[in-house]
Amino acid sequence: MTSQPAPAPADTATFDPAPPFGLLLDVDGPIASPVTRTVAIESIGRDLAAMANAGIPVVFNTGRSDAFIAAEVVPALRAAGLREGAPVFTISEKGAVWASVSPAGLGEISIDPELRLPAALYDDVRALVAERYAALMFHDETKRAMVSVEMTVGADPHAYLAAQKHFDEAIPALLEKHGLKDVRIDPTIISTDIEHELLGKDLGAARTLKLLTERGISAGSWFTMGDSRTDYAMAEWLHKHGHEVSHVDVRPADGVPQTPYPVLTSATGAIHDEAGAEFLTNWAGRIAEEA
Incomplete structure (x- = not known):
């Protein structure tokens, strides 16, 4: 590798090493509007920051570049009060590039040269x-x-x-x-x-577990989220490796395949970032109730 992941911030120990669940999220569609290519719904940044600040791992598993995450996603998290040391990462370019995420931006960028x-x-x-x-x-x-x-x-x-x-x-x-x-x-x-050909959302899932293990974090279960059939590879990898997982499909019009794990869709018929916002608000509310 060309570099190693940035060291964990000094206050990492204040976050729960065994959170009840983790989030592994595609960006285009569930988080960023496919029309504006921005985080257009304010509640998305608010709910992601609230969950990360409560120790829920938030990992963006995307084909987007690290520069896109820094320019479009980090500002929404910063504005919502993301804490230093919260367990947030980006796995960019379908697993080829990765970094930690903080209110200041991205940590050291790692790239797989192969x-x-x-x-x-x-x-x-x-x-x-x-x-x-x-x-x-x-x-x-x-x-x-x-x-x-x-x-x-x-x-x-x-x-x-x-x-x-x-x-x-x-x-x-x-x-x-x-x-x-x-x-x-x-x-x-x-x-x-x-x-x-080795790139994919499954590689991103594998990198996610490695990064969290390095931080001493083990989520009790996982929610993955995406807007295409290829995004199911996140949940497939997690299920195959013994993790409890549910996948959220925010564009089910492509067809929902039969899977050995639950597939969730919007109860209101929302799609893309509107559906993503709906689920994030639900999960953030659950964490707030348990706090």
């Missing part, structure tokens, strides 16, 4: 976007390990999805050019990630 794609591929994708797709999408310059292209905020979603199909079809030739065989193309409704 999962980092070559700079020449970044250059070719950047050029492809500039030449053919600049009106609808942009190359994410903040990614450290994977290559990502994202829909421009305000672009027509239907036009983007049509262009995305052609963009995705052009990528295999670039992978062949650079001799990359262990790489996959992962499109979403607002982006395409080009990533090492």
